[in-house]
Amino acid sequence: MTQTPMLDGIKVLDFTHIVAGPHATRLMAEHGAEVIKVEPLTGDPARGLPFHKDGRSGCFVQHNIGKKNLCLDLSTQEGKNICYELVKQADVVIENFAPGVMQRLKLDWETLRKLNPELIMCSISCFGQTGPLSDLPGYDFIGQSYAGLLDMNGEPGGSPIFADLAFGDVSTGTHAYAAIISALFHKFRGGGGQYIDISLVDVLFSYHEMGVEVFDGSKGGMALTRSGTQHPLLSPFGVFRCNDKYIFLIANRDQWLRLVKLIDRPDMLEDPRYTDIMSRGENREEVNAAIQTWLDNIGDADEAVRLLQEHHVPSAPILSIPEVIEHPHMKARGTVRTVSDPVFGQLKIPNNPLRFSQFPEPLDLQAGFLGQCNHEILSEKLHYSDHQITELEKNGVIGSKNI
Amino acid sequence: MPPTHILNGIKVIDFSHYVAGPHCTRLLAQHGAEVIKIERLSGDPTRKLPVQKGGTSGCFVQHNLGKKSLSLDLEKPEAQGICHDLIKNADIVVENFTPGTMKRLNMDWETLQAINPKLIMCSVSCMGQTGPLATYPCFDYIGQAYSGIMGMTGDEGGFPALSGMAFGEISTGAHAYGAIVSALFHKLHGGGGQYLDISLLDCLFSYHAMNVQVYDASNGEMNPLRSGHQHPFIAPLAIYQCKGAYLIIIALGKQWTNLVKLIDREDMLDDPRFADPVSRNVNRAELTEAIEFWLDGFDDVDAALRSLGENHVPAAPVLSVSEVMSHPHMIERGIVQTITNKHFGDLKIPASPYRYSLFPEPLELEAGLLGEHNHEVLSEQLAYTTEQIQILEDSGVCSIKP
Numbered sequence: 001m002t003q004t005p006m007l008d009g010i011k012v013l014d015f016t017h018i019v020a021g022p023h024a025t026r027l028m029a030e031h032g033a034e035v036i037k038v039e040p041l042t043g044d045p046a047r048g049l050p051f052h053k054d055g056r057s058g059c060f061v062q063h064n065i066g067k068k069n070l071c072l073d074l075s076t077q078e079g080k081n082i083c084y085e086l087v088k089q090a091d092v093v094i095e096n097f098a099p100g101v102m103q104r105l106k107l108d109w110e111t112l113r114k115l116n117p118e119l120i121m122c123s124i125s126c127f128g129q130t131g132p133l134s135d136l137p138g139y140d141f142i143g144q145s146y147a148g149l150l151d152m153n154g155e156p157g158g159s160p161i162f163a164d165l166a167f168g169d170v171s172t173g174t175h176a177y178a179a180i181i182s183a184l185f186h187k188f189r190g191g192g193g194q195y196i197d198i199s200l201v202d203v204l205f206s207y208h209e210m211g212v213e214v215f216d217g218s219k220g221g222m223a224l225t226r227s228g229t230q231h232p233l234l235s236p237f238g239v240f241r242c243n244d245k246y247i248f249l250i251a252n253r254d255q256w257l258r259l260v261k262l263i264d265r266p267d268m269l270e271d272p273r274y275t276d277i278m279s280r281g282e283n284r285e286e287v288n289a290a291i292q293t294w295l296d297n298i299g300d301a302d303e304a305v306r307l308l309q310e311h312h313v314p315s316a317p318i319l320s321i322p323e324v325i326e327h328p329h330m331k332a333r334g335t336v337r338t339v340s341d342p343v344f345g346q347l348k349i350p351n352n353p354l355r356f357s358q359f360p361e362p363l364d365l366q367a368g369f370l371g372q373c374n375h376e377i378l379s380e381k382l383h384y385s386d387h388q389i390t391e392l393e394k395n396g397v398i399g400s401k402n403i
Numbered sequence: 404m405p406p407t408h409i410l411n412g413i414k415v416i417d418f419s420h421y422v423a424g425p426h427c428t429r430l431l432a433q434h435g436a437e438v439i440k441i442e443r444l445s446g447d448p449t450r451k452l453p454v455q456k457g458g459t460s461g462c463f464v465q466h467n468l469g470k471k472s473l474s475l476d477l478e479k480p481e482a483q484g485i486c487h488d489l490i491k492n493a494d495i496v497v498e499n500f501t502p503g504t505m506k507r508l509n510m511d512w513e514t515l516q517a518i519n520p521k522l523i524m525c526s527v528s529c530m531g532q533t534g535p536l537a538t539y540p541c542f543d544y545i546g547q548a549y550s551g552i553m554g555m556t557g558d559e560g561g562f563p564a565l566s567g568m569a570f571g572e573i574s575t576g577a578h579a580y581g582a583i584v585s586a587l588f589h590k591l592h593g594g595g596g597q598y599l600d601i602s603l604l605d606c607l608f609s610y611h612a613m614n615v616q617v618y619d620a621s622n623g624e625m626n627p628l629r630s631g632h633q634h635p636f637i638a639p640l641a642i643y644q645c646k647g648a649y650l651i652i653i654a655l656g657k658q659w660t661n662l663v664k665l666i667d668r669e670d671m672l673d674d675p676r677f678a679d680p681v682s683r684n685v686n687r688a689e690l691t692e693a694i695e696f697w698l699d700g701f702d703d704v705d706a707a708l709r710s711l712g713e714n715h716v717p718a719a720p721v722l723s724v725s726e727v728m729s730h731p732h733m734i735e736r737g738i739v740q741t742i743t744n745k746h747f748g749d750l751k752i753p754a755s756p757y758r759y760s761l762f763p764e765p766l767e768l769e770a771g772l773l774g775e776h777n778h779e780v781l782s783e784q785l786a787y788t789t790e791q792i793q794i795l796e797d798s799g800v801c802s803i804k805p
Contacts, residue, residue, distance in 0.1 A: 319548065
């Protein structure tokens with residue numbers, strides 16, 4: 001018998017778009033919540049992002065599986081009224097507009113909590129709901145700049161660079177998910193509803209595992225910044241080239257002993273310049289040269305990583321996206337998930353990284369077309385008649401499109 | 404009496420070390436759970452990381468707020484017995500050893516589940532508990548390399564670059580926290596205990612907001628590759644220079660119109676080469692030139708940023724950590740938290756990004772010394788006598804008082 005999923009019976013009204021908010025509600029849908037995604041007549045702008053097939057966006061599909069799609073003109077009173085009725089039935093409302101938009105739409109926390117005092121509402125934004133930057137338009141990489149992350153990537157003295165993926169959006173979505181479940185736990189223990197303010201900048205800044213305390217604790221004496229392909233303080237710790245490919249390796253304590261044996265440089269063990277990972281950092285040129293000589297002799301990155309891993313030296317090939325997708329480990333773990341879609345047929349996306357022993361199989365979820373569930377939601381949840389729904393369509397309050 | 408925070412009354416036994424696991428249990432502590440951190444006699448290795456002051460590590464303090472420290476030699480059966488006794492009354496066990504270690508210590512899921520059928524156990528690892536790479540020695544950056552993130556960072560055709568921070572560890576800790584509260588919620592509704600397998604690799608791979616589906620749906624025609632300070636598909640989404648300082652500018656949708664008006668290049672609106680973000684990227688050399696020409700007209704980057712902000716074009720200065728810490732927005736929001744540690748003194752660390760209207764103030768939490776709570780935990784939770792504790796100390800099962 002299939003287990004009832006963890007969030008079975010939890011109702012979510014989802015006003016989010018692009019990535020951060022939709023990732024949070026995707027996780028809720030993956031865990032069994034009923035998510036009604038409310039989109040404007042023009043649709044979530046993510047529907048405009050690549051890859052497109054017959055007008056359908058793969059990006060939209062990835063972040064919106066398992067949601068019911070309601071397409072409404074929120075500027076009309078009828079559109080708002082539909083939302084109010086749905087809020088009364090909901091456990092959670094989530095949105096990621098720029099701060100102030102929900103108030104303008106009369107869908108802000110003060111308004112909604114009166115309709116439903118047990119409601120949990122979560123707002124996701126780039127800078128948070130308060131503070132001097134809160135009104136600025138933001139995206140993932142803007143948040144990465146303000147949180148001091150971009151400054152940490154690139155060659156010393158050169159231009160900062162960025163990782164070409166919106167890890168801030170996705171992981172902020174996960175934080176929002178975790179905050180919402182925490183609040184649900186609290187609500188079901190009798191704690192009532194509440195409002196949650198999640199921001200990209202807050203989340204990204206929390207990723208400084210050392211940069212903040214090191215700067216503060218050293219009274220500014222240690223200020224970490226970008227250091228290219230190598231760690232600023234420690235060695236060996238960085239990216240190396242082997243023939244036409246790149247690998248990453250790090251060797252601390254016993255791993256260093258095994259590494260020098262492997263690269264046939266036992267003399268380095270006796271040398272006081274290489275006793276620990278910090279002193280090796282001061283002499284990284286010689287350390288890196290010794291490793292590079294060995295790599296050049298091997299001449300094959302896969303073989304080099306195999307030998308390093310055999311000797312328990314932490315190391316990895318630097319994989320491209322197709323290489324990750326095809327890697328046997330990812331296949332064994334199902335890190336890549338194939339979802340079915342009415343337009344794409346099959347589409348590969350990253351799997352939900354939260355793995356539960358009671359729910360080993362992901363739910364079979366699809367992403368909907370714009371406004372696909374208008375009729376179902378209005379008739380089943382709010383008991384609108386067919387005639388009323390047709391009127392709403394005629395007046396442009398609701399709409400739908402197979403994209 | 405109302406609960407002090409959401410997880411009041413929840414008991415956690417924490418075998419984690421370094422960053423990923425400890426960040427998860429720090430979040431549990433910050434949400435009000437009681438966390439007993441079990442450390443080896445030599446302590447969590449982060450106790451040796453910089454900055455050191457008063458014999459205490461700032462790095463350790465950051466990731467271990469609000470936990471009680473119990474220091475045990477887990478190789479000894481007596482220590483394992485103490486853990487089993489504590490786990491009988493626990494809701495959650497968290498660990499982040501290399502897969503296989505907990506089994507060797509008689510602390511694996513099968514064993515613990517038999518001791519406490521309602522237990523939620525969460526293992527945090529680099530590669531996960533299964534698959535051919537599971538037991539390889541690992542680290543944040545190893546996960547970044549295997550997940551394709553490092554491959555997406557660096558100049559086009561050049562060396563991949565290291566992100567200067569181990570963002571995988573912390574964000575994986577936050578994922579583990581999310582999984583644990585989900586399982587707690589499930590248990591609250593009568594769902595019983597379960598085992599959670601959280602890996603850095605899975606989390607990091609999920610951060611590819613577009614790359615995976617783009618590669619797959621285009622049948623490999625669009626192969627995402629690192630592209631330095633420019634986005635591989637979309638323009639303008641890039642880092643620019645202005646009077647020696649760096650800033651990032653992103654303009655999509657209406658923001659594109661705002662930008663070209665602002666830089667006085669409305670001719671681009673009608674130019675088919677700049678019709679959408681993808682074609683703008685194909686012709687980005689000319690676009691970059693136009694933006695940099697406009698930036699040159701400013702005395703400094705702040706003036707340029709003000710102008711961009713006023714015209715609703717998303718832009719940001721590339722701030723260093725110290726600049727973030729002193730920024731008025733961050734100060735107003737309390738993004739930096741100053742904690743007081745009786746050995747270290749005051750220390751600034753990133754605040755919890757979880758903000759609840761019912762709990763506007765963070766709990767006041769401290770990080771313990773190694774074995775600081777041995778006596779308290781053993782006597783209060785397991786009713787050991789002072790003599791019994793003395794014997795454990797004498798035989799090296801638990802560390803002596805700090």
